[in-house]
Structure formats: structure tokens, C-alpha cells
Amino acid sequence: SRRKKLKDASPEKAIPAVTKLIAAAIEASGRDRKNLLGTGIVMPGPFGESGLSYSGAAVLSGWENIDIKEEFEKALACPVIIENDATAAAVSERLAGTASEMNSFCFIYFGTGLGLGVIAGGHSQRGALGNAGEIGHIITEANGLPCPCGNFGCLETYASRMGAFAFLEKAGVNMDEGATLASLLEAQHPAMLEWIEGAAQHLSQAIGMVENLFDPETVILGGAMADVVIDALIEKLDLPKGSVANRPARSFPRVMRGSSGRLTAAIGGAAMIIHRTITPTVTVFH
Numbered sequence: 001s002r003r004k005k006l007k008d009a010s011p012e013k014a015i016p017a018v019t020k021l022i023a024a025a026i027e028a029s030g031r032d033r034k035n036l037l038g039t040g041i042v043m044p045g046p047f048g049e050s051g052l053s054y055s056g057a058a059v060l061s062g063w064e065n066i067d068i069k070e071e072f073e074k075a076l077a078c079p080v081i082i083e084n085d086a087t088a089a090a091v092s093e094r095l096a097g098t099a100s101e102m103n104s105f106c107f108i109y110f111g112t113g114l115g116l117g118v119i120a121g122g123h124s125q126r127g128a129l130g131n132a133g134e135i136g137h138i139i140t141e142a143n144g145l146p147c148p149c150g151n152f153g154c155l156e157t158y159a160s161r162m163g164a165f166a167f168l169e170k171a172g173v174n175m176d177e178g179a180t181l182a183s184l185l186e187a188q189h190p191a192m193l194e195w196i197e198g199a200a201q202h203l204s205q206a207i208g209m210v211e212n213l214f215d216p217e218t219v220i221l222g223g224a225m226a227d228v229v230i231d232a233l234i235e236k237l238d239l240p241k242g243s244v245a246n247r248p249a250r251s252f253p254r255v256m257r258g259s260s261g262r263l264t265a266a267i268g269g270a271a272m273i274i275h276r277t278i279t280p281t282v283t284v285f286h
């Protein structure tokens with residue numbers, strides 16, 4: 001896989017960069033470009049103009065007012081599927097990860113912020129605009145930390161990578177010197193342990209809500225967060241008793257770590273193209 005980090009992720013910069021990466025990947029594969037079935041583009045929501053489209057570091061700005069699919073199709077000259085990163089990650093987890101035996105599960109996706117992908121009865125739940133599962137902005141603490149969205153106490157301000165970096169910075173940890181969340185955890189840094197403790201509390205409440213809303217076989221945590229950090233969060237969860245998931249006969253634990261890796265959303269995006277090609281009449285992952 002190839003990755004490129006962009007300082008400026010506006011469409012003017014990102015679309016040409018993606019076009020170049022794809023050309024390089026095709027060349028490296030030694031295959032003819034006409035064999036390219038399409039491109040799955042995954043990105044954080046929200047899609048379209050909404051109150052959340054202009055708020056905070058977890059939002060990609062400049063994408064609200066353009067037809068993303070059309071712009072990419074023009075640049076790449078192939079069919080394009082656009083999907084929310086959390087939904088794509090859930091698809092990836094269903095195809096080749098922890099959820100390969102499950103038809104109904106929820107996937108809490110750690111990007112910069114926090115997303116939720118829901119697979120119910122084998123179908124991904126997209127919502128009207130592809131924005132279903134914007135879990136980062138549910139409130140888990142009344143009158144809590146201010147969030148750029150305008151709420152106070154959003155889950156994402158506590159239990160996301162962005163939230164962790166803000167917490168650690170406030171505690172005086174300098175992340176510029178090469179420390180990562182995983183290395184701080186391995187060193188048992190007190191601020192990191194404190195963050196885990198707090199984030200796990202907020203996640204516990206959110207997981208309880210998700211369980212009662214969707215009755216999933218399990219809730220999976222995954223995405224761009226190191227496995228050791230996810231394991232530490234899971235260990236500290238204090239899940240609500242008042243949940244439909246709190247039942248003695250369970251096939252899977254209430255919460256599990258994902259196993260399709262950090263690029264899970266990208267894998268999901270690619271899988272959607274293949275899925276659409278081989279089963280064009282089924283609307284499962286359209």
C-alpha cells in the first residue's frame with residue numbers, strides 16, 4: 001500500500017494527489033488501466049452541508065459544496081464509490097476481520113475523530129445522506145468540554161485520537177518528540193493512563209446506547225488507533241447493566257477489537273467496488 005500525508009486536504013490538493021497515487025499503483029501492478037473496476041473513496045463525514053460540516057479538526061473542509069463522486073470520476077476516469085470511513089471500515093471487518101461470522105454488529109471507528117459503522121441484517125446503514133453513525137457528537141457529559149460543533153461534552157472530545165492529543169497536551173506531554181499514544185501507554189505514562197480511564201468511561205456510555213439502539217452481536221473498536229491502546233480501553237470499560245446486550249447467553253463478548261488493521265476503511269472502500277461489480281443488482285453496499 002502507498003500512503004501520502006497531505007498538509008492541505010482541500011479538494012484542489014487531494015484529488016490530484018489521489019490521481020497520482022492510483023496511477024503509480026496501476027503502474028506497479030503491471031496491469032492495464034482498463035482492468036481497473038473502479039475506485040472506492042472513503043472519507044470522514046459529514047457529507048453535504050450541515051451544522052457539523054464546518055466544525056473542528058475532525059472535519060475535512062472544502063468538500064461540503066462539491067459533488068465529490070463526480071469530481072473523482074472526472075479525475076480518475078473510472079466508476080467511483082464514496083463512503084463514510086466508519087461504514088467502509090465496518091464492511092472491511094465483515095469481509096475479512098473480527099465480524100466475518102456476524103450479520104449485525106456495530107463498529108466504532110477511530111479516525112481523527114470518532115465514527116460508527118452499522119451493519120444490520122447484512123446491510124450497511126447509511127442514512128439519507130451517508131451520514132448515519134456520527135457518534136462523535138453524541139453528548140456523554142452534560143456541560144462537559146466545549147466541542148467545535150457547538151455542543152458541550154461530545155464523546156469525541158474525550159474518546160478519540162484528537163481528544164487524546166488535546167488531553168495530553170494539557171497535561172504537559174510534548175507529542176512532537178516522537179511519542180505516540182502506544183509508546184506512552186507502554187511506558188505507563190500517568191497522563192496516558194488517566195486519559196484511558198476517562199475515555200473508557202465515555203465510551204462505555206456510548207456503547208450502551210449503541211447496543212440499545214441496534215441490538216448488535218458485538219461492538220467492535222478499530223481503525224487508526226494502535227491495538228495496545230484499544231485493548232487498554234476495552235479493559236477499562238464499565239459497560240452499563242441496562243442494556244439489551246447484557247445477557248448471559250452470548251456468542252461473542254459485548255465489545256471486541258477489530259482485526260482488519262489501520263487501513264481498514266481503505267480495504268472496505270476497495271471491497272465495495274468489487275462487491276458492486278460481482279453483484280450489481282443487490283443494494284447491500286451501494
Ligand SMILES: [Zn+2]
Nearest residue numbers: 137147149154
Ligand atoms: Zn461535537
